[in-house]
Amino acid sequence: MTGVRTHRLIAGLLIVVLAAAFSGAWASAAGRTVAVAVFYAPSPLATYNGLIPEQYAAASLTSMLATASDGRVTVVPRDQVRATEGELQWHEADALRFARLSELAHAAGADRVVVGWIREVAWSTGGGGGRGSIDALGGGTGGMLIGLADVVYQVFDATQGRIVYETRTQGNSVGGFVYTAAQAVLDDAGRRATAQLLGSLTSNTP
Numbered sequence: 001m002t003g004v005r006t007h008r009l010i011a012g013l014l015i016v017v018l019a020a021a022f023s024g025a026w027a028s029a030a031g032r033t034v035a036v037a038v039f040y041a042p043s044p045l046a047t048y049n050g051l052i053p054e055q056y057a058a059a060s061l062t063s064m065l066a067t068a069s070d071g072r073v074t075v076v077p078r079d080q081v082r083a084t085e086g087e088l089q090w091h092e093a094d095a096l097r098f099a100r101l102s103e104l105a106h107a108a109g110a111d112r113v114v115v116g117w118i119r120e121v122a123w124s125t126g127g128g129g130g131r132g133s134i135d136a137l138g139g140g141t142g143g144m145l146i147g148l149a150d151v152v153y154q155v156f157d158a159t160q161g162r163i164v165y166e167t168r169t170q171g172n173s174v175g176g177f178v179y180t181a182a183q184a185v186l187d188d189a190g191r192r193a194t195a196q197l198l199g200s201l202t203s204n205t206p
Contacts, residue, residue, distance in 0.1 A: 031074075032073045032074070032111045032112065032201065032202070033073070033074040033075075033076060033109055033110045033111050033112075034065065034073050034074065034075050034076065034110055034111070034112050034113070034114060034201055035075075035076040035081045035084075035104065035105065035108040035109075035110035035112075035113050035114070036058050036061050036062045036065065036075075036076075036078060036081060036113070036114045036116075037058065037081065037085070037090075037094075037095055037101070037104060037113050037114065037115050037116075038054050038055055038058045038082070038085060038090070038092060038095075039053070039054040039055075039057045039058050039092070039095075039115075039116035039117065039118050039151075040054065040092045040093065040095040040096070040115065040116070040117050040118070041053070041054055041092070041117070041118040042117065042119065043120075045118065045121060048178055048179040048182050049179050051179060051182060051183065053118060053121060053182055053186060054092060054118065055082075056182075056183065056186060057116055057118060057151070057186045057189075057190065058078060058081075058082075058116065059078040060183075060186060060187050060190050061114065061116065061153075061190045061193070061194070062075060062076075062077070062078040062081075063078075064190050064191060064194045065114070065194060065197065065198065065201075068194050068195070068198055069198060069201075069202075072198070072201075072202045073198075073201050073202060076108050076109065076110055080108065081104075081108050084104065084107045084108045085104065087107065088100075088103055088104060088107060090104065095115045095117070098156070098161055098162065101113050101115070101156045101158070102158050102161060105156070105158035106158065110158065111157070111158055111159065112155055112156060112157050112158065112164075112201060113155075113156045113158065114153060114154070114155055114156075114197060114201075115153070115154045115155075115156060116151055116152065116153050116154075117151065117152040117153075117154075118149065118150075118151050118186075119150040119151065119152060120148070120149065120150040121147070121148070121149045121150075121182060121185060121186075122147070122148050122149075122150075123145055123146065123147050123148070123178070123181065124146045124148075125144060125145060125146065144174065144175055145173075145174075145175060145176060145177070145178065145181050146172070146173070146174050147171075147172065147173040147174075147181035147182070147184060147185040148170060148171070148172055148185060149170065149171040149172075149185035149186050149188070149189045150168070150170050150189075151168070151169055151170075151171065151186070151189040151190075151193070152166065152167075152168045153166065153167050153168070153169070153193045153196075153197055154166045155197065155200045155201060164200065165197070165200035167193055167196045167197070169189045169192040169193045169196075170189060170192075171184070171185040171186055171187065171188030171189030171190070171191075171192065172185060172188055173185045173188060
């Protein structure tokens with residue numbers, strides 16, 4: 001009987017230790033605050049009826065992360081981050097500078113900053129118009145519009161002062177006008193990246 005009680009005691013202690021470790025990991029992730037910076041485009045993008053792709057993509061991703069995180073992390077509202085960027089006289093190219101990302105994280109009260117690179121936003125038409133830059137047209141086409149966005153997402157850790165995660169997705173859309181296609185492809189790219197980004201944002205590994 002003594003041996004049985006000893007085994008039960010050890011098993012009980014093991015459960016307590018594992019529960020405490022899990023609780024600590026969850027608390028650590030839940031205590032993390034994330035901000036999304038305005039996206040960066042290596043090649044300048046046009047605007048569509050007031051839609052600025054770099055700003056739109058950042059706002060869209062912020063909303064997706066906030067919804068999908070389900071309280072696992074705190075996502076700073078995009079309007080608040082945008083105001084902070086204004087105070088810091090932020091430029092899109094600052095996304096390439098770790099020192100500036102650290103400044104933004106500190107000013108926004110965030111542990112990690114998500115940065116997006118819009119590598120390409122392009123279109124083709126079902127009518128055989130071929131593929132080209134959606135920015136060059138900025139208007140209607142002669143066939144069904146098929147849109148594509150190629151976006152790189154990175155997670156910057158302010159404590160470590162470095163990029164700790166990177167993923168790349170492509171967003172697609174069919175139909176509509178250039179204005180709505182630009183929104184649709186960026187939304188689709190963001191949806192594809194959200195689960196992957198949350199995996200990094202909620203991880204407690206370096």
